[in-house]
Amino acid sequence: MKKFIAKLLLAVLPIAIYAGIFVAFEPNDYFGLQGKDTMITRVKQYGASNINSIILGDSRLAHIDMSLVNTTAGREYYNLAFGGASLEESIDLVYFAKKANPKLNEVVLGLSFYTLNASYNTQNRISTIEKQLKNPIAYMSNLQYNTQLATALLGALRGVPLQEGVETSEHTKEDYEQNGEALPYRKDLIAYASVLYNKCAKPNTLTLAKPTQDATLAGINANEISAAQLANEMLKVTKSSSLWSVNEQQLMRLCELGDYCKANDIKLYFVLPPMDISVRELVCAPLGIDKAMLDVIEKLKANDAIVLDYEWTNAPSYKDTQYYDGFHLDTVHGLPQWTKTLFTDIIKG
Amino acid sequence: MSFTSAFYLLFLPLVMIIYYTVPKRVQNLVLAAASIAFYWLNLPKGSLLGKNIMPLVLLLCSAAFTYFIVLNMDAKQNKLRKGLVATGIAVLVAVLCVFKYQGLFIPLIFAPNSLVKLAFPLGISYYTFASISYIVDVYRGDIKAEKSFLRLFTYLSFFGTITCGPICRAGKILPQLDNERHFDIKRTTDAMRLALIGFFKLIAVANVIGLSVNMVYANVRDYGGMALTLAAVLYAFELYYEFSGFSDLAVATGAMLGIEVPQNFNTPYFATNFSGFWSRWHISLSTWLQDYIFMPLVWGRWTSHIPVIGKKVSNPPMISSVALVFIISGFWHGNTLPFIIWGAIQAIYRVGEELLHKYYKKPAKKPRLALRIFKTVSVFMLWSISLILFRCGSEKGGVTDAVYYITHLFAEGEIAADIKRAVMGGFYPDASMVPIYLAFVAAVLGIAIFMDWYQCFKLRGKHISKALVNMPIVWRWIVYYALMGIILLGFIMQSGGYGGNVSLAYAGF
Numbered sequence: 049m050k051k052f053i054a055k056l057l058l059a060v061l062p063i064a065i066y067a068g069i070f071v072a073f074e075p076n077d078y079f080g081l082q083g084k085d086t087m088i089t090r091v092k093q094y095g096a097s098n099i100n101s102i103i104l105g106d107s108r109l110a111h112i113d114m115s116l117v118n119t120t121a122g123r124e125y126y127n128l129a130f131g132g133a134s135l136e137e138s139i140d141l142v143y144f145a146k147k148a149n150p151k152l153n154e155v156v157l158g159l160s161f162y163t164l165n166a167s168y169n170t171q172n173r174i175s176t177i178e179k180q181l182k183n184p185i186a187y188m189s190n191l192q193y194n195t196q197l198a199t200a201l202l203g204a205l206r207g208v209p210l211q212e213g214v215e216t217s218e219h220t221k222e223d224y225e226q227n228g229e230a231l232p233y234r235k236d237l238i239a240y241a242s243v244l245y246n247k248c249a250k251p252n253t254l255t256l257a258k259p260t261q262d263a264t265l266a267g268i269n270a271n272e273i274s275a276a277q278l279a280n281e282m283l284k285v286t287k288s289s290s291l292w293s294v295n296e297q298q299l300m301r302l303c304e305l306g307d308y309c310k311a312n313d314i315k316l317y318f319v320l321p322p323m324d325i326s327v328r329e330l331v332c333a334p335l336g337i338d339k340a341m342l343d344v345i346e347k348l349k350a351n352d353a354i355v356l357d358y359e360w361t362n363a364p365s366y367k368d369t370q371y372y373d374g375f376h377l378d379t380v381h382g383l384p385q386w387t388k389t390l391f392t393d394i395i396k397g
Numbered sequence: 398m399s400f401t402s403a404f405y406l407l408f409l410p411l412v413m414i415i416y417y418t419v420p421k422r423v424q425n426l427v428l429a430a431a432s433i434a435f436y437w438l439n440l441p442k443g444s445l446l447g448k449n450i451m452p453l454v455l456l457l458c459s460a461a462f463t464y465f466i467v468l469n470m471d472a473k474q475n476k477l478r479k480g481l482v483a484t485g486i487a488v489l490v491a492v493l494c495v496f497k498y499q500g501l502f503i504p505l506i507f508a509p510n511s512l513v514k515l516a517f518p519l520g521i522s523y524y525t526f527a528s529i530s531y532i533v534d535v536y537r538g539d540i541k542a543e544k545s546f547l548r549l550f551t552y553l554s555f556f557g558t559i560t561c562g563p564i565c566r567a568g569k570i571l572p573q574l575d576n577e578r579h580f581d582i583k584r585t586t587d588a589m590r591l592a593l594i595g596f597f598k599l600i601a602v603a604n605v606i607g608l609s610v611n612m613v614y615a616n617v618r619d620y621g622g623m624a625l626t627l628a629a630v631l632y633a634f635e636l637y638y639e640f641s642g643f644s645d646l647a648v649a650t651g652a653m654l655g656i657e658v659p660q661n662f663n664t665p666y667f668a669t670n671f672s673g674f675w676s677r678w679h680i681s682l683s684t685w686l687q688d689y690i691f692m693p694l695v696w697g698r699w700t701s702h703i704p705v706i707g708k709k710v711s712n713p714p715m716i717s718s719v720a721l722v723f724i725i726s727g728f729w730h731g732n733t734l735p736f737i738i739w740g741a742i743q744a745i746y747r748v749g750e751e752l753l754h755k756y757y758k759k760p761a762k763k764p765r766l767a768l769r770i771f772k773t774v775s776v777f778m779l780w781s782i783s784l785i786l787f788r789c790g791s792e793k794g795g796v797t798d799a800v801y802y803i804t805h806l807f808a809e810g811e812i813a814a815d816i817k818r819a820v821m822g823g824f825y826p827d828a829s830m831v832p833i834y835l836a837f838v839a840a841v842l843g844i845a846i847f848m849d850w851y852q853c854f855k856l857r858g859k860h861i862s863k864a865l866v867n868m869p870i871v872w873r874w875i876v877y878y879a880l881m882g883i884i885l886l887g888f889i890m891q892s893g894g895y896g897g898n899v900s901l902a903y904a905g906f
Contacts, residue, residue, distance in 0.1 A: 062882060062885070063881065189892055190892050192825075
């Protein structure tokens with residue numbers, strides 16, 4: 049019998065080794081051994097945090113400095129925003145948070161024309177995450193996490209350090225010109241704006257851009273693509289090429305959320321973070337998104353919601369150097385400034 | 398909970414520990430309780446402790462009904478025995494039909510758009526067929542009536558076979574349940590080897606192939622002819638390795654508990670004709686259909702009862718009975734029209750073969766290699782085409798999609814782009830992962846086919862797991878670890894089934 053048990057243990061050895069490697073290097077610190085701050089750890093620990101104010105949204109709110117938030121607001125906030133979060137996921141997280149912490153009394157929910165786009169990927173990972181939080185095997189067998197683990201391990205073996213999501217950069221004169229000629233916008237911002245056409249316009253609306261931001265920027269830098277001509281092409285686009293429309297289902301859910309929060313004494317703020325002028329002029333205006341978004345804001349306000357809009361009606365006059373890309377504020381030069389503005393406005397009520 | 402869920406790996410050892418620790422007289426009680434627990438965990442959501450207990454009640458009622466029919470039959474005179482057998486079979490078949498074809502019955506009973514929907518009882522097709530065979534076997538005098546309800550219930554509800562079969566015969570299982578079962582290291586080790594092969598077939602081969610094949614079948618009209626052909630062939634492999642893997646796990650589960658469960662597959666894709674194919678595919682169903690439908694039809698000369706033409710029939714109705722059996726098999730497999738057509742196609746294949754043998758001379762027993770390969774490939778391709786109906790039977794498009802599929806098998810299309818789309822849709826939305834997926838599928842399929850070839854031609858039908866026993870210990874462990882690594886990879890490739898589209902076709906029967 050002893051021999052049999054020894055063989056049994058030997059047989060499960062590869063599984064044990066795999067589990068060991070996974071637990072030590074997995075990307076989201078599910079088991080809490082690495083001291084990382086990730087979406088999974090945030091959701092997992094929220095119930096025990098006793099923090100009654102939460103922040104939700106996508107990457108534009110995920111990277112804000114929480115100590116600055118807490119200092120500015122004078123109370124503690126818990127950040128449940130995460131990169132790539134769809135509006136559906138953010139709304140679901142409100143209900144999840146209320147279930148995890150019945151004392152929840154304040155929600156700051158980020159939205160934008162990008163997440164309100166009906167064509168935007170409306171995948172919902174919250175139910176999967178909830179399942180994973182209850183079942184470690186569901187988490188450990190997840191393909192995406194294992195792919196990230198393999199990438200990190202390969203990088204470690206090659207001596208390539210893991211890149212953290214710091215979104216800051218310094219800009220030089222070269223970023224604003226091509227072949228010695230001045231450009232209407234920073235080169236990478238033109239490339240970024242062109243990529244937004246993938247989600248907001250009919251296929252092949254732009255003939256000059258390459259499919260990804262990196263490819264377009266590389267093309268601009270290699271002089272294969274004229275940044276000035278690309279910007280000009282975007283300015284000439286008409287509304288007939290637009291694929292963008294309001295996700296009515298999620299808009300309705302936002303209104304329902306407003307009613308739910310009112311009924312449960314939760315103060316709800318809809319926040320539209322600022323974006324660079326290049327996105328507004330090269331993407332939103334030609335495709336007619338700006339007018340539609342103003343209607344959305346009016347509809348939310350008509351439902352007695354508090355809307356803090358820095359995207360359209362109250363856009364701050366930041367320089368383009370304060371933006372990391374068209375959508376994201378630079379975490380050093382722009383985000384802290386806006387964080388202070390936002391939470392000062394929230395305190396003012 | 399299924400055999401592939403991680404919980405099962407805790408459930409089975411726990412059952413084994415209790416089962417082998419308790420005295421003999423309690424062993425069946427433990428097994429029955431474990432089967433109820435297994436069934437409970439598979440019940441749909443409902444109001445009693447969060448479960449809809451109707452399927453479990455039905456299983457208990459079905460077993461009780463079978464028990465009382467047989468006990469009464471045993472005590473009655475010949476005339477009444479016949480009536481009881483007929484009643485027993487009729488009631489069991491009627492209950493099966495109500496649940497299986499509820500889509501047809503419920504609108505008739507209630508209203509066309511009725512929202513009434515009965516929860517489909519897991520394994521109803523399997524335990525109903527097992528019950529019928531038990532009633533008939535007792536009636537024929539092949540076995541004695543079981544006096545213990547517990548033993549009969551343990552046989553009918555055994556968690557190792559209730560999900561996907563095999564359909565066990567009472568004559569084989571009930572005597573085993575009468576004996577004390579002891580833990581045996583060699584038998585358990587053999588069973589674990591068998592389970593390893595079963596997991597490999599099910600998780601690493603079938604489920605991984607299914608990730609992309611499901612995408613094609615869900616969007617038939619979006620793919621070109623070559624992609625459709627490839628998906629049809631891959632589905633034939635998916636279905637076989639899924640079902641055969643599951644059967645291996647059922648046999649292994651039985652062996653770990655000291656119960657011998659029959660093998661359900663014997664390398665059917667190396668058959669050179671449909672007669673051979675059906676004696677090697679889902680063996681427990683084929684033999685059941687043969688013993689309880691085909692033979693009575695032939696013995697009873699059913700065609701002679703047909704008005705007008707019946708009187709002219711003198712020979713035993715072999716061919717028409719074969720056709721009828723396959724059409725019934727279609728009904729057993731599914732409740733939509735494509736399944737019935739699938740059954741009819743099997744009848745055409747099988748009857749066509751019989752007619753060819755009748756009018757031309759029977760083929761040589763040992764044909765030349767080239768002819769053998771040609772016949773094997775032909776049988777496989779014809780089978781794969783028929784499975785298009787089988788697979789479409791579970792989709793919304795049904796017959797329309799199946800007809801479109803078959804008529805566009807070799808239509809134009811961009812095969813590379815289609816494959817990329819199917820893989821990115823079903824597996825991982827990143828183009829760089831497509832070659833990894835394809836390489837994995839090619840590798841596991843290669844290994845699986847080699848294992849079948851070895852089993853068929855080198856082991857003469859003995860299970861491939863037996864080949865591992867004779868290997869040098871180092872090589873044996875290398876194979877164990879390699880298989881475990883591949884299974885783990887396959888498990889991760891489908892996110893453990895927690896987020897992927899993992900199907901289990903035969904669990905729906």
